[in-house]
Amino acid sequence: MATLLEPKLITGSSNKPLANAITRRMALHRGKPVDLVDARVERFNDQEIFVEVYENVRGEDMFIIQSTSNPANDNLMELLIMSDALRRSSASRITAVIPYFGYARQDRRAKARTPISAKLVANMMVEAGIERVLTMDLHAAQIQGFFDIPVDNLYASPIFALDIKTQFEGAMDDIMVISPDVGGVARARELAKRIGAPLSIVDKRREKHGEVAEMTVIGNVEGKKCIIVDDICDTAGTLCKAAEVLMEHGATEVHSYITHGVLSGPAVERISKSVMKSLCITDSIEATQPVRDTPNIRIIPTAPLFAQAILNIANGTSVSSLFDTETLEASYEGLFNK
Template structure:
């Protein structure tokens, strides 16, 4: 398939360090400088968002780098307004690279008179002129079907598998744990990659933010447990699950979470918890408190996103990045 002209990256304010890292990795892969398009994304005095692109983008293959993390509404509007600016500037194709897709937790109607916000956001993205979405570890895989445009959903599990095999030299006593029944498929995928057994923490929730009861399904006695999940918000469930695992005989508890939202008392809870370590990705720009926490570690996603962007631009397979064999050389010397 013939390629379009050179890929061009533009970033909002949500995660500039990740955007810069992706540009550097693409420069390394291509042997030529790939920079961020010169633009300004600012606020009027009443906090309306203003976007101005200083470079010609007519006929260009544009990639907007923007997580819709906290503040979710501001970052989402930045994404939509940047897309509109590029569309009206005659960009040939606009791809939204959304490492963390916000509003994904509202993916179905669990009660009467509630919205399906993930579908609403999908409609807004398509209407803004975005033609493709690249994201990572959607909260629910069916959200891909909410879009009428192509969606490439990357997975953190191959990167986590590489990191675990590097950090845990002896895998004989390692067990992967899903913190709830809904996350079993995600935990099973990682367990297969590292050839480890699987356990489940069954939780009964009375209402949002409160855990009434937790039960461990499986024998974790003497095991080094690795809790796997896609989102950690206030860390209440995660820290409670770690305590329950220790109470049931686990020797250590570690956690691998894709998106470290870590709002409210999360960092303090994690620092004071029985968890030996929490590993998150840089899909969300980590504040200083997270970076300085003694038992929180951040693994980079820029190598994977840079390669995925190049594959989309080239018209080659993105699903090849699901394999550890493909990501291994990309992450060599990083993890």
């Protein structure tokens, strides 16, 4: 196997705090400073995006850290243009590290005359010169098949399991994991298995898009500390309604663990007024100030996971090893506090 040079990291403007956290974590692993490649991303008066890389990247193994979150179109174009700049600068390999993969909810044709935008985005990334994708908790696992290049899809459930065992130490027998819909059962089951908890489902029926008409709890949640697990929280309407229904069915507490905190529109206000005791999200999307200021929202770091995944990819070693709880415990030692 050919030996790759040390990975070099570059970031767009979507989540610079996470990119800096990843470099700090990699420096800890390697025992020497790791800096982001010096570059600028600017917009002309007509909002065209321009990228200039100030360092020599010829023959380098490049990793672009860029979530395609709000504003999704701007951040996506930054990623594509940055990849094109690196390709034309003779980088040996370009990996897109996309903690939150935008357009993932448009993964199929739900009705006639609609696009499959996730596939279109995949095609654009490959055309721009991206040769590998590293992401977390894709909304639909089949999106990996939209690419003709390797895709490593990391999971937040091992991190959530570590946090839950810390936060609910001594009360694990009372925990019940909840899937907020039938489609999320596999994700919820994975977390339930990791922490040894039973599983329940909140089945929802919609009258029209964005409005939930009815919710039914499948399973007995009476006397349980319920943990709702999902990949995306957008406006938080479904999440807060599910928490209310669970409390009405006898749950003692409701907590939520969501990978990607989109938290648009009235989400923060809804969560702050909700019966839900806490919402835990990752930093895959940079948190706004209102999110950081909300007392019942906690943010769990993903930098240790992404840093190790980048190093594993660069060294040609297993990424799937990061799915093991034992592997992550060392990386997250001391990061979870009650």
